Amino acid sequence: MLRTPSGDAALAAAALLGGDDPLAAAAALRKQGFAPELAAAALTQVALRRKAAGKFGPDAARMFFTRAGLEQATRRVVADRRAARLAAAGVTSLADLGCGLGADALAAARAGIAVHAVDADPGTAALAAANAEALGLAGLVTVSCADATTVDVGGHDAVFCDPARRVAGGRRVFDPAAFSPPWDFVAGLAGRVPRTVLKLAPGIGHELLPPGAEGEWVSVDGDLVEAAFWCGPLAAAPRRATVLRGGAAAELTGSGTAAADAGPVGAYVWDPDPAVVRSHLVAEFAAAVGGRLADPTIAYVHADTHVPSPFGRCIAVTDVLPFSLKRLRALLRERGVGRAEILKRGSALDPAALRRDLRLAGPHGVSLVLTRVGGAPTVLVGHPVGP
Known part of the structure; x- marks a missing residue:
């Protein structure tokens, strides 16, 4: 129409x-x-x-969307970085299984890769084809409506698969066996085409990472948006955290199994980016900023000096208190605090309820970090440092 x-x-x-x-x-x-x-x-x-302009920029004005398709589509900044990595690895032909509205197929085509995009839903496949045509990429993107499990991927340099993780009505699916296509098929793709990339929900378990593959977790402006498993010769490190913020990109790599040093609270506390936490690279981040954990189960990194880093938010600590509502309220009233940013890890307190109970009033702002130190509920009072 x-x-x-x-x-x-x-x-x-x-x-x-x-x-x-x-x-x-x-x-x-x-x-x-x-x-x-x-x-x-x-x-x-x-x-x-x-609405799509936030994900696709000016191209959104020429593209075609559905509400569900837009919600699940890869952000352009993420898709473009993935496509650039595939192109740098020598990929010239890609099978995109579960292409949705075509965000990743379009990015690959912009990188000069010929794409065979496949989606099982006829309407979605039609929109993916329309988007390729609208952006002048139809010469590099061929779209088919088919069951991904029936597609011959043997003639392609690489495979990209984004299994559907929702059922009719929009309900999320968390069991990989219930993905479409199912996990057994998805995980087996690397055995058929070694250069395989799997786009997955950021909550995917590390235990599902295929042997020898790289697990990458990606955040955009502080929001954890996806995991990607890079298989075969595409794997470059056991774990990677990719942090995209304000047009800049930073990557942290490591084993994903290292343990951070333990030690006391310091003059600064870092709240690592969610991509760092989810990729199990807190130890590598702590080492980079000269920090340690005050509690081995809580991913706040404490340091004595401030070392700038794109991989987290830093707060200069002015006070360390065993948690007491009465004592904290008195301290903030004394300092004329009327605004409070409340962060928490390892605390059962509800930030909204705490803010209400503190009855803040005054011209000043503060950052409160609710955590545990030595197993004891603790609040750190301070203010942000750096961007």
């Missing part, structure tokens, strides 16, 4: 309307002569395009 001359006109007209009043916008399009069904479809698509 939208990929017709009248659909193009409806999309163009809808894009000129504000999104604050959907009923008024629909009435305006109908007044211009567009059928109600076409007007509704155009307005929905324009709203999705506006």
Whole structure:
């Protein structure tokens, strides 16, 4: 419907309307002569395009989306980095199994890789093909509607697989055996095509990492967005944390099995990026900033000096208190604290309830870190250092 001359006109007209009043916008399009069904479809698509700009940038204005597809699509900054790594490894032909709306296939094509993209849902496959055409990449992206388990991947340099982790209705699936395609098939791809990359939910267990593969966890602006298993010759380190923030990228690698040094609270406390924590690279991060753990089960890193790092947030500690609501409230009242950022690891306290109970009032702000030290509930008071 939208990929017709009248659909193009409806999309163009809808894009000129504000999104604050959907009923008024629909009435305006109908007044211009567009059928109600076409007007509704155009307005929905324009709203999705506006929302998609955060993931896809200017390209979103030309692409086609569904709500579920947009939610599950890879952010362009993540897809582009993955495609660049594949291209650098010499990949020229890629099978993309479970392509969705085509975010990763489009990124691979932009990197000069020919892609055979596959999705089991006819509507989704059609949108992936439409997106490749809209962005001028149809010459490098071929889209098929098929069951991924039936696709011959033997003629490709590499395989990328993003198994569906939701069922009809949008409910998330956490059991890998219930993925589509199922985990046995997904995990077996590297045995068929050694250069295989698996995109997975960030909560995937390390025990599922294929032998010799690299486990990478990726965050964007502080949000943990995905895990990727790089198999065969694509593996470059046992574990990798990739932190993308404000257009900059940083990577931390290590074994994923090292234990951090133990020691006391210091003048600074680091809250490692979630990609560092989930990739089990806290020990490597602690070593990089000259830090240690005050509790071996809690991923706050304590240090005596401030060493700038992109892999976490640093707070300069002014006070270390055994947790006591009465004592903490008195301290903050004395210092005129009216705003509090509350972080927690290893604490059962609810930050919203604590903020209410503290009855903050005053012109100053503070950072509170709820944690354990030596097994005892502890609060660290301080303020952020660095970006």
